[in-house]
Amino acid sequence: MRASSYLLIKGQTPYCTTLIGSSKFYKGIHHVKQHPITGFRRNIQTNSYEVANGSYIPTLQTEDKNNKEKPSRKLEAIGAFQKLPMVMPSIDIIGSALRKARRVSPTKGIVNAAKREKNKGAKQLDALMKELAVPLRTYVENFPKKTYLHPYERSLIELTLGDGYYEMVLGKVDALRKKLVSVGKEHASLCAQSSSKREAEERLSQGIQKVEDIFAQEGKVVDDLMGIAKTLRAMPVINLETPTLCLVGAPNVGKSSLVRVLSTGKPEVCNYPFTTRGILIGHIVLNYQKFQVTDTPGLLKRQYEDRNNLEKLTLAALSHLPTAILYVHDLSGECGTSPADQFTIYKEIRETFTEHLWLDIVSKSDLLGKAPVIYATEDADPEQLELMKYRKSGPNGALHVSVKTEQGLHELKCRVHELLNLQMAKINGGSKNQEK
Numbered sequence: 001m002r003a004s005s006y007l008l009i010k011g012q013t014p015y016c017t018t019l020i021g022s023s024k025f026y027k028g029i030h031h032v033k034q035h036p037i038t039g040f041r042r043n044i045q046t047n048s049y050e051v052a053n054g055s056y057i058p059t060l061q062t063e064d065k066n067n068k069e070k071p072s073r074k075l076e077a078i079g080a081f082q083k084l085p086m087v088m089p090s091i092d093i094i095g096s097a098l099r100k101a102r103r104v105s106p107t108k109g110i111v112n113a114a115k116r117e118k119n120k121g122a123k124q125l126d127a128l129m130k131e132l133a134v135p136l137r138t139y140v141e142n143f144p145k146k147t148y149l150h151p152y153e154r155s156l157i158e159l160t161l162g163d164g165y166y167e168m169v170l171g172k173v174d175a176l177r178k179k180l181v182s183v184g185k186e187h188a189s190l191c192a193q194s195s196s197k198r199e200a201e202e203r204l205s206q207g208i209q210k211v212e213d214i215f216a217q218e219g220k221v222v223d224d225l226m227g228i229a230k231t232l233r234a235m236p237v238i239n240l241e242t243p244t245l246c247l248v249g250a251p252n253v254g255k256s257s258l259v260r261v262l263s264t265g266k267p268e269v270c271n272y273p274f275t276t277r278g279i280l281i282g283h284i285v286l287n288y289q290k291f292q293v294t295d296t297p298g299l300l301k302r303q304y305e306d307r308n309n310l311e312k313l314t315l316a317a318l319s320h321l322p323t324a325i326l327y328v329h330d331l332s333g334e335c336g337t338s339p340a341d342q343f344t345i346y347k348e349i350r351e352t353f354t355e356h357l358w359l360d361i362v363s364k365s366d367l368l369g370k371a372p373v374i375y376a377t378e379d380a381d382p383e384q385l386e387l388m389k390y391r392k393s394g395p396n397g398a399l400h401v402s403v404k405t406e407q408g409l410h411e412l413k414c415r416v417h418e419l420l421n422l423q424m425a426k427i428n429g430g431s432k433n434q435e436k
C-alpha cells in the first residue's frame with residue numbers, strides 16, 4: 001500500500017544571514033524566480049512508507065450523484081499530477097511512427113506505376129506526420145495549464161522545476177508539433193506532384209529524412225516533458241479533506257524525529273540542518289480515523305526573497321494547504337539556530353498564519369537543564385522579558401518533549417489527536433458553508 005511519499009530536493013544553499021523584514025512577505029509566493037542552482041529538478045527523489053498499523057479506512061463518497069443542482073465545491077482539487085498523460089520517449093515515438101508509416105500502401109486500383117508511387121509516398125509522409133503530431137498534441141492538451149491548478153501544485157511546479165520551465169517545455173513540444181505538420185504536409189504535396197516513379201521515390205525518402213532530422217534535433221524536448229511528468233507524478237499527494245498536521249520550525253530542531261514518532265512517515269534524521277529537503281507526507285491512524293502529517297524543511301531567519309526553495313516549499317504548504325501547525329522549538333543550543341533567532345522566525349510565522357490551528361512544542365527536553373528562575377525588574381524591556389521567558393520555556397503553554405527519553409510523548413499524541421479533530425471540524429464546517 002502506498003501510504004506516504006516524500007518529495008526531496010537537493011542542492012540548495014542552506015544559509016543566509018539577512019534579517020526578516022515585512023511580515024507580508026508570503027503573499028503571492030508562487031511568483032518565484034528560478035533558483036540559480038542548475039540541475040535543480042534532477043535532484044528530486046521520492047520514497048514511500050507503509051501504514052504502521054495497517055488499518056483500512058474506507059474512502060468517503062462525498063459526491064452526491066442525485067443532486068446535480070448543487071453548486072460545485074469551491075475547494076480546488078489536488079491530484080492533477082496523478083492524471084498527467086504517459087509520455088513516450090522520443091526515440092520510441094519516432095521509431096513507431098516510421099514503422100507505421102512504412103506499412104501504408106498505395107490506394108488500391110492505381111495501375112500506373114508512377115501514379116501509384118506518388119500516391120504511396122504522399123500517404124506515407126502524411127501518416128508519418130500524423131503519427132508524430134498526434135501524441136505531441138495529446139501531451140500539450142492534457143498537461144494542465146498552471147492557472148487551472150491548485151495553488152499548492154502551482155507552487156510545487158515553480159519551486160521544483162524552476163519558474164517558467166513547465167510552460168517553456170510544453171511550448172517547445174507544441175512548436176515541434178507545428179513544424180512537423182508543416183514539413184510533413186509540404187513533402188507529401190511535393191511527392192504527390194512528382195513527374196516520375198523515381199522522382200516520387202526520391203521525394204519520399206527526402207521527406208522522411210527531413211522529418212527524422214527535425215525530430216533528432218528537437219525531439220529531446222519530449223524527453224524533457226517525460227522527465228517533468230515523472231517528477232510531478234512522484235510528488236506526495238495531499239488530500240485536502242483529511243485533517244493534516246504540518247511540522248514547522250528552524251532546521252535541525254527535531255521535526256523529522258517527531259514525525260517518525262507520530263506517524264508512518266520515516267524521514268531521515270541527521271544532526272545537520274536541511275536534512276529534510278522537501279515535503280514528506282505520513283499518516284496517523286487513530287480510532288479508525290486517518291490523518292496526514294507533513295514534515296517540512298526548516299526555516300531560517302531571513303526575508304522571503306532570500307529564502308531557498310526548500311523554505312519556500314514549507315511556506316507554500318502553509319499558505320495553500322488547510323493544515324494545523326505543530327511548531328517545534330529547540331532551546332537546547334544544539335540545532336544551530338539560536339533561541340533568539342528561533343523566536344524571531346516564530347513570531348513572523350505566527351503573525352502570518354493566524355488562521356491555522358496551532359500547537360507549540362519544545363523539543364529535546366532531555367538536553368535542557370533546570371533553567372534559572374527569571375526575575376523581572378521594573379525597568380525591564382517587555383520584549384527582552386518576552387525573549388527571556390521564551391529562552392527558558394518556549395512560548396506560553398508549549399509542551400516539552402523528548403524523543404530520546406520519551407518525556408511528554410504520550411501527552412503530545414493526545415494533544416495532536418485533539419488538534420486534528422478540531423481541524424476535522426474546521427474542514428467539515430468549511431465544506432458545509434460552501435454547500436449552502
Ligand SMILES: Nc1nc2c(ncn2[C@@H]2O[C@H](COP(=O)(O)OP(=O)(O)OP(=O)(O)O)[C@@H](O)[C@H]2O)c(=O)[nH]1
Pocket residue numbers: 250251252253254255256257258268269270271272273274275276277296297298363364365366367401402403404405
Ligand atoms: N537529545 C535529543 N536529540 C534529539 C531529539 N530529537 C531529535 N534529536 C536530534 O536532533 C537532530 C536533528 O533531528 P531531526 O529530526 O533531523 O531535525 P529536523 O528538524 O527534522 O532537521 P532538518 O530536517 O534538518 O530541518 C538529530 O541528531 C536528532 O537525533 C531529542 O528529543 N533529544
Ligand SMILES: [Mg+2]
Pocket residue numbers: 255256257267268269275276295296
Ligand atoms: Mg527533518
